[in-house]
Amino acid sequence: MRLTVNTLDVARLPVVLTVGQYAAIMQMKPPTVRKLLRDGEITGSKVGPRLWRIPREEVSKYIAKQ
Numbered sequence: 001m002r003l004t005v006n007t008l009d010v011a012r013l014p015v016v017l018t019v020g021q022y023a024a025i026m027q028m029k030p031p032t033v034r035k036l037l038r039d040g041e042i043t044g045s046k047v048g049p050r051l052w053r054i055p056r057e058e059v060s061k062y063i064a065k066q
Contacts, residue, residue, distance in 0.1 A: 013056040016045075022054045026062065036062075 014021070019037075023030045036042045037052055042062055044054040 010056055010060050013059065016053040016055055017059075019052050019054070022059070025059060 013025075017025070019030045019033045022028075022042075023033045026033070033042075033054075034052065037044045037054070042054060042058045044052045044058070047053050
């Protein structure tokens with residue numbers, strides 16, 4: 001089963017998500033997720049020059065804001 005906003009159980013997600021995982025769950029493109037990170041609309045940690053890790057709690061927070 002694919003995880004999407006409609007079939008989501010946040011507790012079953014990994015503790016941290018990659019940009020690609022977050023994008024797939026939220027049905028966005030990875031560049032959009034990176035823009036949200038840069039703009040501070042979602043929080044994440046930069047773990048390299050181009051790599052981000054996003055806490056799973058950000059999924060619920062972003063859905064609640066919409």
